[in-house]
Every structure is written in structure tokens, then in C-alpha cells.
Amino acid sequence: MEQIRFLLGTIFILAGLFVFGIATLGLFRFRYVLNRVHVAAKCDSLASLLVCVGLMFYAGNLGSILKLLLVVILIWLSNPVASHLVCKIEVETNKEIEKECEVER
Amino acid sequence: MSGLSEEGKKDVKKFTDWVNANSEEIPPEIVYPPKHDDHHGHGHEHKEIVIPHEETLREKMAKREHIDENFQEEWQNVMQKANDDPSSPERWYRLASSIGGALIVLVLLITVANLPRFGSPDAPAMNEVARRYLESGLQETGAVNSVAGMILDYRAFDTLGESVVLFTATVTVIFLLQQKERNHNKEDIEAVDGNYKGIRSLPAKVIVAITFPFIILYGIYIVLNGHLSPGGGFSGGAIIGAGLVLNHLVFGQEFSEKFINVNKCKKLMAGGLFVYIALKTYSILTGANGINSHIPLGKAGSIFSGGLIFPLNICVGVVVACTVFSLYSLFTDWSS
Numbered sequence: 001m002e003q004i005r006f007l008l009g010t011i012f013i014l015a016g017l018f019v020f021g022i023a024t025l026g027l028f029r030f031r032y033v034l035n036r037v038h039v040a041a042k043c044d045s046l047a048s049l050l051v052c053v054g055l056m057f058y059a060g061n062l063g064s065i066l067k068l069l070l071v072v073i074l075i076w077l078s079n080p081v082a083s084h085l086v087c088k089i090e091v092e093t094n095k096e097i098e099k100e101c102e103v104e105r
Numbered sequence: 106m107s108g109l110s111e112e113g114k115k116d117v118k119k120f121t122d123w124v125n126a127n128s129e130e131i132p133p134e135i136v137y138p139p140k141h142d143d144h145h146g147h148g149h150e151h152k153e154i155v156i157p158h159e160e161t162l163r164e165k166m167a168k169r170e171h172i173d174e175n176f177q178e179e180w181q182n183v184m185q186k187a188n189d190d191p192s193s194p195e196r197w198y199r200l201a202s203s204i205g206g207a208l209i210v211l212v213l214l215i216t217v218a219n220l221p222r223f224g225s226p227d228a229p230a231m232n233e234v235a236r237r238y239l240e241s242g243l244q245e246t247g248a249v250n251s252v253a254g255m256i257l258d259y260r261a262f263d264t265l266g267e268s269v270v271l272f273t274a275t276v277t278v279i280f281l282l283q284q285k286e287r288n289h290n291k292e293d294i295e296a297v298d299g300n301y302k303g304i305r306s307l308p309a310k311v312i313v314a315i316t317f318p319f320i321i322l323y324g325i326y327i328v329l330n331g332h333l334s335p336g337g338g339f340s341g342g343a344i345i346g347a348g349l350v351l352n353h354l355v356f357g358q359e360f361s362e363k364f365i366n367v368n369k370c371k372k373l374m375a376g377g378l379f380v381y382i383a384l385k386t387y388s389i390l391t392g393a394n395g396i397n398s399h400i401p402l403g404k405a406g407s408i409f410s411g412g413l414i415f416p417l418n419i420c421v422g423v424v425v426a427c428t429v430f431s432l433y434s435l436f437t438d439w440s441s
Contacts, residue, residue: 074316081312088306 005057012054019047032100033090041083048075247402248332248411256337257414257421261385267339268381268421271428272374278435279367301437303357313355320348328422332411338421345422346429353434367434370427377423384413384420 023043187195246254324345331337403410
């Protein structure tokens, strides 16, 4: 039972690290703000969820699991909004936004 | 929705109405009464009432760029004068400042070269003071968190200095900004900046409305639990201040002033410092003269323990939170 628990936790954490790696790669490879925000927002949300689930398997007791759940909720509330605001500022202030993408006015 | 009582439904309705009223749509320019082409030659018979639409960010930036250009021109003129005139004080100031900077760098490099090796037993950091803090800190201060015992009991005077530095920074900014307001035409400034009405983004408003109480609650928890767990006045106060700044950023000046404004901040900071000084003066005077101060240390580990550390933490937290918030709002609010 213990071994299965640790195996599951390790699998989840490794998957999270893989997604974090993709996010970092995308953050450095993409040139434009909106592409980079897209990578940072989506991959970070998924990866932090995976890592936290892995840590829940490791932790075992209920108190730690609930605390990790709170961390996930906080990240899922704040990360999309922060990314949304960065995109909004870019669309509102970039004078040549039409060159990069189509914008609904 | 179906499980809610009548009052709950009313509250939900109120909230959705409020969100709709503050949504991101920009009202169009309305001209009343509407223009008619056939009235063109008859002069002005009626006055037009123009309701301007809210300024977009891009228009604001255009105005700002204009102001920045004027400032840059003035600055370039000053620098040009300094370059042309060999006896101007600007030149001497530049020479003196570069020599002074080089001297400071030299002194710092010599000091670093003479430092003892990291972790060596002869280092001044390894003397008996640190050992005493760790060995008998719990007995003498009653605080489980030895850092809190150190900064708010053994070295409380040092912490008072840190809080006064924050207070002084705020007071200095208030003085400087009042001067700026006197020199410039206030209406010009308000035409550019206006009264900050909050962010035009629905998701940010909803999420901050949900999380804001929890941020403040967490900050208060860290301040009150300072003598039991890592944290204390400085970190908890920073969290509370950041929460207030977030509230101001998202909901605007008018809503934020319902909680706190700069004037309240000034009073709270002065009050916090005064309470700190009064409590610590009592404790130092009684301790130095060998009088029993009658401050119970309490049972180590419970919330009411650690003697004066608990109230002092609250004072520091109030001062830090007010500093963070007032340094932000002094630069955004013009009415204060």
C-alpha cells in the first residue's frame, strides 16, 4: 500500500515537472507577449495542480491534504485573472496590435 | 439559487446588479438634445449638454506622453547649461559625487576583504550572545518562535527604530507631495489622473471580491501568531497592506476609502508607535531598576504568552500595513 502511494505521488510530480518544463521552454521560445502569457497561464495551472496532487499522495494525513487543496484553489483563482489582466493591458496599450492578431472592437 | 432564502436572493440580485453596473463597457458619448441640421443657421438657441465617455487607457497615455516630453525638454536645457558653463555648481557636484562614490566602494571592498571566513569559530557572530538567545530564549521571553523573542524582547529597541524608519518614509513622501501639489495647478493634474475609479475588468473584480477577506484574515493570523510560528508584525503587516492595495487597485479610490485612507493611516501609525514606545519604556524602566514588571509570560505555546511580544507584534503590524497602503495611495489619490 505504501509503495503504491509513493509510486502514484512520484508519477504525478514527474508529470507536473514535465509540464513546467514545457512552460519554461515556451516562455523563452515564443516572441510575442500574448503567446507567452498563454503558455505561462495554462501550463502553470495544470502543473501546479499535478505537483500538489502528487504531494497529497506523499502527505497522507487529512490536514496536509486540505492545505494543499487550498493552495490549488488559490492558484486557480489568481493565475487566470493575472494572465487576463496582462493580456488586457497589452491589447489596450499596443498601438499596432492589429499587426499581431485580430481584435474585436 | 433555489436553496437561498428571500434575503439571500436579494443579496445575490444586488451583487449581480452591481457587477453589471461596473462592467467593462465604456458608455458612448451622449449629446443632448440631438443635433438637427435645419437649425444650423439660427445661432445657438439651446445649450448642448455633452456627457463625455470615460477616458480609455490609450487616451490617458497620449496625454501623459505629452507631459513627459515637456519635462524631458526642461531637463535637457538644465543639463545643457551645466555643460556650457565651466564654473557652474553642477560640475562640482558631479565631481564630488563621483569621488564620494569611489571612496565608499573602496571602503566596502576593504571591509569585505577583512571579514572572517564563513563559519569559522573565531567569527564575531559565534559569540555567547547567540548561544544565550537559543538556550534560554524560551524561558526568558516565553515565545516559542525564538526570532520573535529576539526582535521584540532582547532587541525591541532596534525594532522600534525600524518602525520609525517606515513612519519617517511616509511622512517625507507626504511633505514632498504636498509641495508638488502647491506648485502645480491641481486641476491640470486631475485632468490627467482624475479620481481613480478602479479596473475595467469583470473577472478581476469578482475574484478580488471573493479573495479579499481571506487575504486580510490571513494577514491578521500571521500577526497574532507571530510568537508561535514564523511570521510576525512585519510579514503579516505586509500581507494586510498588499491586500488593501489590491482592493484599491481593483475597486477604485471611492470604495477603498470606506475602509481606510491616508489620514486614518497617519493616525494609526502614530498611535501604533506611541503604544509601542509606552509599553517598551515601562518594561525597560522596570527591568533596568530591578523592579518586578508584573507582565505574565503565560504558558509557552498558547496564544496569550510571551509577555509584551503579543501587543508589540500588533503595533508593528499596524505600522507596516499602514505604510504599505499609504505609500501606494499617496501616489494615486490626489484628494488627500
